[in-house]
Amino acid sequence: MVDWGIRPATGADVEAVAELRAVVLRPDLERLGRYDERRVRQRLRDAFDPDHTWVVEVGGVLAGCVALRPAEDAHYLEHFYLAPHAQGGGIGTAVLRGLLERCDHDGVPVRLNVLQGSAARRLYERHGFVLEYEDPVDAFMVREPVAVGRGRGPR
Template identity: 65%
Template sequence: MIEWNLRPAGSDDLEPLVEIRAAAMRPDLERLGRYDPHRVRQRFRDAYEPRHTRVIESSGTLVGCVSLRPDPDAHWLEHFYLSPAVHGAGIGTAVLRDLLARCDRDATRVRLNVLQGSPARRLYERVGFTLETQDPVDVFMLREPCPGRESDCAPSGTALRLSL
């Protein structure tokens, strides 16, 4: 497992994160016939809220970000992007499990949306997200909080382990 940490995002992080988002989203957007190099970057610039965003670093290098935005009935997990250079290293799973453990302690539901056909959906299902609704482009998922032992929260046949 590669070491990682989260830190608060700042205005100086915007453009590096824009590029990570563009690289991370490109394969799925191309598959759906929706990739536009300007739009993929501008949508992130327009939605960027540093106060809800954490930068993911590994070995002192910015490798991604994640936002957990409060909403009246749940937190929205948004802008969870990792540089393709660190895909498969376990960082995404570890970051997600850390954030979900915090939400479990606070008894907070978590919602997200993921693109249809995205491999990320399997990760979300492994950590307890279930389908709420979907359309031809997006899949909307929900995870109920699970206080207590982590193993009680895992879907059948899955054991959760926090890697901090």
């Protein structure tokens, strides 16, 4: 596996993460007829909250991000992007597993939405997310917490 790590985001990361979002989402947004070069970046800027966001670095360089926003009924997994060169090597799985273990420990469901036809949906399904509902652009998914059993971590 490549040399990678995860760190808390800072406000200074917003532009790099907005650019990453534009690169990662472009193929799916174009396929759906929804790509707008300015809007794809601005939506990230408007929603970016470094207090609930982590940056993935590969070789010390930003290569991804993920946010886990707490809400009353669940945690919302948002802005989970990995640069194309960082995909397919297990980084996304490791990041997602770590976040889900934390939510399982806390007994909190996780919700997300993924673009229709996105390959990322298979990753989410492998980790227990199921479809709640969908619209022409997004599939909205939920994962209920898995009970943490004896010998599998803190209770």
